[in-house]
Amino acid sequence: MALSLLLLLFVPFIFLLHLLYYRLRFRLPPGPRPWPVVGNLYDIKPVRFRCFAEWAQSYGPIISVWFGSTLNVVVSNSELAKEVLKEKDQQLADRHRSRSAAKFSRDGQDLIWADYGPHYVKVRKVCTLELFSPKRLEALRPIREDEVTAMVESIYNDCTAPDNLGKSLLVKKYLGAVAFNNITRLAFGKRFVNSEGIIDKQGQEFKAIVANGLKLGASLLWPSISHGCVGCSRWTKRHLPNMEHVEILMDVDTLSIVGHQVFSSPLDEDMITAGMDTTAISVEWAMAELIKNPRVQKKAQDELDRNPSEFRPERFLEEDVDMKGHDYRLLPFGAGRRVCPGAQLGISLATSMIGHLLHHFDWVSTQEIDMGENPGLVTYMRTPLEAVPTPRLPANLYRRMAVDM
Numbered sequence: 001m002a003l004s005l006l007l008l009l010f011v012p013f014i015f016l017l018h019l020l021y022y023r024l025r026f027r028l029p030p031g032p033r034p035w036p037v038v039g040n041l042y043d044i045k046p047v048r049f050r051c052f053a054e055w056a057q058s059y060g061p062i063i064s065v066w067f068g069s070t071l072n073v074v075v076s077n078s079e080l081a082k083e084v085l086k087e088k089d090q091q092l093a094d095r096h097r098s099r100s101a102a103k104f105s106r107d108g109q110d111l112i113w114a115d116y117g118p119h120y121v122k123v124r125k126v127c128t129l130e131l132f133s134p135k136r137l138e139a140l141r142p143i144r145e146d147e148v149t150a151m152v153e154s155i156y157n158d159c160t161a162p163d164n165l166g167k168s169l170l171v172k173k174y175l176g177a178v179a180f181n182n183i184t185r186l187a188f189g190k191r192f193v194n195s196e197g198i199i200d201k202q203g204q205e206f207k208a209i210v211a212n213g214l215k216l217g218a219s220l221l222w223p224s225i226s227h228g229c230v231g232c233s234r235w236t237k238r239h240l241p242n243m244e245h246v247e248i249l250m251d252v253d254t255l256s257i258v259g260h261q262v263f264s265s266p267l268d269e270d271m272i273t274a275g276m277d278t279t280a281i282s283v284e285w286a287m288a289e290l291i292k293n294p295r296v297q298k299k300a301q302d303e304l305d306r307n308p309s310e311f312r313p314e315r316f317l318e319e320d321v322d323m324k325g326h327d328y329r330l331l332p333f334g335a336g337r338r339v340c341p342g343a344q345l346g347i348s349l350a351t352s353m354i355g356h357l358l359h360h361f362d363w364v365s366t367q368e369i370d371m372g373e374n375p376g377l378v379t380y381m382r383t384p385l386e387a388v389p390t391p392r393l394p395a396n397l398y399r400r401m402a403v404d405m
């Protein structure tokens with residue numbers, strides 16, 4: 001009894017000393033008052049970026065937030081983002097690895113959790129020169145087009161079915177299928193979904209593992225990102241023992257550069273987790289905005305109807321905001337050394353999806369669209385988007401253009 005009382009007093013005391021030491025030693029930025037042991041964990045609202053933006057209103061654009069005993073410094077304007085991601089990029093390029101992140105990434109032997117150092121530089125080089133080189137992305141274009149046209153066909157079949165006329169469809173279902181098939185074809189060279197859109201048993205299992213990983217990841221955001229990945233790797237070993245697997249992504253020379261064996265490479269696992277929901281969710285939010293704003297939907301459709309061969313370079317002058325990490329006002333893919341290596345792949349797939357969705361269908365919503373966020377590893381819509389598509393082109397333009405690669 002006496003011992004537990006002593007401990008009860010001792011732990012907060014040590015924590016306060018630790019805080020005081022940090023404050024005096026490093027002159028920390030202001031922030032909400034932390035509690036012993038838990039820090040600000042109980043004050044952080046589930047949608048973190050909104051909570052941090054609110055705190056920035058009270059404490060200024062640079063704040064200290066304690067996740068338990070771990071200090072996070074959050075910056076909230078473009079000048080400070082530039083200072084962190086450009087001027088201090090090298091000093092700040094490591095990610096903090098929680099115990100679970102360290103375990104699942106085998107102490108940073110992957111890409112996402114690797115410290116900035118020779119291993120990281122090597123793997124990033126492989127990404128730039130091999131996995132996501134312009135040549136490779138161009139070679140993968142037929143897969144993207146196949147999947148996007150399969151999505152158009154599937155929406156067409158569903159919205160023209162007699163029972164469904166005028167009914168809302170769950171948009172995410174179609175977007176998720178494109179992202180899922182695209183990634184499994186890239187990573188395993190295999191499509192787990194048949195031509196009727198039915199996913200086979202292996203696919204179901206794989207999907208459940210990834211979804212589970214994302215759910216677990218959502219509980220602690222980045223720190224848990226690899227839960228599902230280890231599952232993926234075990235699952236792959238069990239079910240696809242003869243698959244070329246990573247070789248789809250990397251040839252043998254590339255593998256020897258990375259220095260991993262095919263099946264122990266966590267690099268492909270990173271790609272699956274990081275590449276799947278990010279793209280589908282981005283398109284879902286974009287579609288929600290377009291449906292809420294019929295004027296913009298119409299404008300985009302007009303542009304698509306006139307489509308892309310028209311030489312009108314001034315279109316890039318009208319709004320010149322870089323989104324790949326050079327303009328610190330808009331950083332959907334991060335910036336600096338850790339900028340998303342899959343950015344161009346994500347952009348190619350997302351723009352192709354949005355372009356096809358708008359070119360082939362008019363979209364309306366029968367109810368108010370909830371633009372609230374659901375916290376998670378990626379920011380899901382709180383209420384998944386439901387909308388009514390109406391075909392706007394001749395029926396023969398809704399067929400999938402299947403490609404076997």
Ligand code: HEM
Pocket residue numbers: 111112113270271272274275276278279282331332333334335337338339340341342343345346347350
């Ligand atoms: C619209 C789609 C996507 C968005 C919005 C997105 C966004 C991001 C962001 C914000 C980061 C963190 C950057 C940082 O820490 O500064 C990131 C990292 C990463 N992304 Fe993406 N991403 C997308 C698609 C993809 C795709 C398709 C892949 C691969 C197939 C991918 C692979 C990765 C990897 C491996 C990292 C970790 C990079 C590192 O730590 O060095 N992403 N992404």
